[in-house]
Amino acid sequence: MVILRTENLCKTYGKNENAVQAVKNVNISIEKGEFVAIVGSSGSGKSTLMHMLGGVDRPTSGKVFVEDQDIYALNDDKLAIFRRRQVGLIYQFYNLIPVLNVEENITLPCELDHRTVEKEALDEMVKSMGLEAVRTHLPNELSGGQQQRVAIGRALITKPAILLADEPTGNLDTKNGNEIMELLKASNRKNKQTVIMITHNLDLAKQADRIIHIEDGMIRDGNDARMDENVAGMEESAAGTDENVTETDEAKA
Numbered sequence: 001m002v003i004l005r006t007e008n009l010c011k012t013y014g015k016n017e018n019a020v021q022a023v024k025n026v027n028i029s030i031e032k033g034e035f036v037a038i039v040g041s042s043g044s045g046k047s048t049l050m051h052m053l054g055g056v057d058r059p060t061s062g063k064v065f066v067e068d069q070d071i072y073a074l075n076d077d078k079l080a081i082f083r084r085r086q087v088g089l090i091y092q093f094y095n096l097i098p099v100l101n102v103e104e105n106i107t108l109p110c111e112l113d114h115r116t117v118e119k120e121a122l123d124e125m126v127k128s129m130g131l132e133a134v135r136t137h138l139p140n141e142l143s144g145g146q147q148q149r150v151a152i153g154r155a156l157i158t159k160p161a162i163l164l165a166d167e168p169t170g171n172l173d174t175k176n177g178n179e180i181m182e183l184l185k186a187s188n189r190k191n192k193q194t195v196i197m198i199t200h201n202l203d204l205a206k207q208a209d210r211i212i213h214i215e216d217g218m219i220r221d222g223n224d225a226r227m228d229e230n231v232a233g234m235e236e237s238a239a240g241t242d243e244n245v246t247e248t249d250e251a252k253a
C-alpha cells in the first residue's frame with residue numbers, strides 16, 4: 001500500500017533573478033512500512049522536500065498525497081490538524097520545549113490536540129526510548145542522545161502515518177547516532193512505522209530499505225539501499241560534500 005506519493009513536486013524560493021529552484025519535479029512513491037533514506041549534498045533540496053512531504057511548507061506547484069489525501073488541497077486549519085496527527089518530525093537539534101520535562105515534551109502533540117495520553121501508552125513510550133530514569137528532567141539536564149530520544153518519543157506518540165527525520169544523528173557521536181538509528185529501525189519493524197530519514201551518514205543510509213538520491217533538487221534514482229553499485233556511487237558523491245563528516249568527537253553525547 002502506497003502511503004505517500006508526490007506528483008511533479010516543485011519549490012521555488014524568491015522571484016525573478018533571485019529565484020532558487022530548490023526542488024524540481026519530484027515524483028516519489030513510498031510504501032507503508034518502508035524505511036527510506038534521503039541522501040544528497042548540502043543545498044541539494046533535502047530539507048525543502050521533507051517539509052513539503054510533512055505538510056510544513058506549501059509547494060510552488062505539484063502535489064503531495066498522504067494516504068490518498070491531497071494534503072495541500074486542505075485549508076490551513078485542516079492542514080495543521082493533518083500535521084499534528086499524521087506527521088512525526090525529528091530534527092538535528094531536537095527542538096524540545098525547554099520549560100517542559102521529558103514526559104511533558106513527549107505528550108505535547110496530544111495536549112495540543114486536546115487528547116490525553118493513557119498512562120500505559122506514556123510509560124511504554126518512555127521505556128522504549130530508554131528514558132525511565134529521567135522522566136521528570138528538563139531538556140538542559142539531558143545528554144544530546146537523550147534529548148533526541150525524547151524528540152523521537154514526541155514524534156511517535158501520535159502514531160503518525162509518516163515519521164520524517166532531518167539528519168537526526170547529525171549532532172551526535174557514533175555510539176549515540178547508532179542508538180537513535182536502532183530506535184527508528186525498531187519502530188519501523190514493530191509498528192510498521194513508515195520512516196523517511198535524511199542523512200549524510202553512509203553507514204546509516206545503507207541500513208534503510210531504499211536510498212533516494214537528490215541532486216540539485218532532482219531525484220537521481222531510488223534503488224535498493226543494499227545494491228553494491230548504488231552504494232559505491234553514493235560514496236563517490238558524498239566524498240565531494242563538506243557535510244560528510246557528521247560525527248565529531250566534541251559532539252555532546
Ligand code: ADP
Nearest residue numbers: 013014020022041042043044045046047048049
Ligand atoms: P539541504 O537540506 O539539502 O541542504 P535545502 O532544502 O535546505 O537543502 O535548500 C535547497 C536550496 O534552497 C538551497 O539553495 C538553499 O539555499 C535554498 N533555500 C532553502 N530555504 C530557503 C529559503 N527559506 N529562502 C530562500 N532559499 C532557500
Ligand code: MG
Nearest residue numbers: 046047048166
Ligand atoms: Mg537540510
